[in-house]
Amino acid sequence: MRLIGEKIQESISKLAFMIIVFFLATATRGEWLLVIVYMFRDQLQELMGGQVGLVRPGGGGNNASAPSLSSQLESHHLRNVHWFVVMAVTTSFVMYYGMAYGWHYYYYVNRRHLAKEWKCQPDKFLTPENERHEILLGSMNMLIGSTASGIIACYIMNGGSSKMYYSISDRGSLYFTFSLVGFFVYNETMAYYLHRLFHKPWLYKKIHKMHHRYHQPTAWSAVAMHPLEFIMYQGYLAATPFLVPIHVFPFLFVLLYSYYYGLCDHSGIKMGAIWPWQPHSYFHDNHHKYFHVNFGFNTYFFDWFHDTLRKENREYGEDVFGGRGKQILKAD
Ligand SMILES: [Zn+2]
Ligand SMILES: [Zn+2]
Helix, strand or coil: CHHHHHHHHHHHHHHHHHHHHHHHHHHHCCHHHHHHHHHHHHHHHHHHHHHHCCCCCCCCCCCCCCCCHHHHHHHCCCCCHHHHHHHHHHHHHHHHHHHHHHHHHHHHHCCHHHHHHHECCCCCCCCHHHHHHHHHHHHHHHHHHHHHHHHHHHHHHCCCCCCEECCHHHCHHHHHHHHHHHHHHHHHHHHHHHHHHCCCHHHHHHHHHHHHCCCCCCHHHHHCCCHHHHHHHHHHHHHHHHHCCEEHHHHHHHHHHHHHHHHHHHCCECCCCCCCCCCCHHHHHHHHHHCCCCCCCCCCHHHHHCCCCCCCCEECCCCCCCCCCEECCCCC
């Protein structure tokens, strides 16, 4: 009886943990606002009408020869954009800081002495200097990301054109399924090759090394990277609904899936996944520990295909480029 009680308690805390990470993930780049706009766009437009920023035909300033800023914004589907940006940025920061700190406190403060039980690298922790660095750099990227999300949400809310659609019957269930798998594969393909490109010596030293100063990553590290790199990762995802017809569900599912595991992978906490193709959190933690191996994020496939998986009998280090490591030569 007691055992069942403990199991239930364990399942509840696991579920609570997953929910917290999910919200943490959505907050990372202000996507919570996009979620709301995508899901409830019609209802919100009806509810808020002229107040929030729907484009009215012929609407705008009174002076035709010198259009006001608001009428210019309105003509670009960006009426009241400042409110969208303020909402996206504020909520993202409050949620992210609140939850990331809770997580940090639960493991890194309260259970620090039990690190062998929960930590991927139990004997090593980030230095306070690197902790401050990742929080500052991550915050700057979150500011960029949530501002961009606020602008995109405003654009869609104001009737700006995109190829996003909301009813499965518009293109049928076959297209829906194909786009779900296709978008997942596209995300992983772009992430793997872009990441591998950033591990070329010149780009690594100039740009990606900034992310690799965190040898023992924490949740904050997930968004702490060179802003150019951050914009590129966010850009190819955000551009998709403007280029290819995609239903709202596959778009959000893949986006949140990759953010969720991005946080788990950087948490430094041992975490498996329910999906058989999704690597354990060790996989990316090892990327930070051994540098030029394990470039994938949501599958092992590309690392297996290109022979860039970390192997036991190799020597790795920040100056061992190429993804294969030096062969360890055994003396006879
Ligand atoms: Zn890397
Ligand atoms: Zn990383």
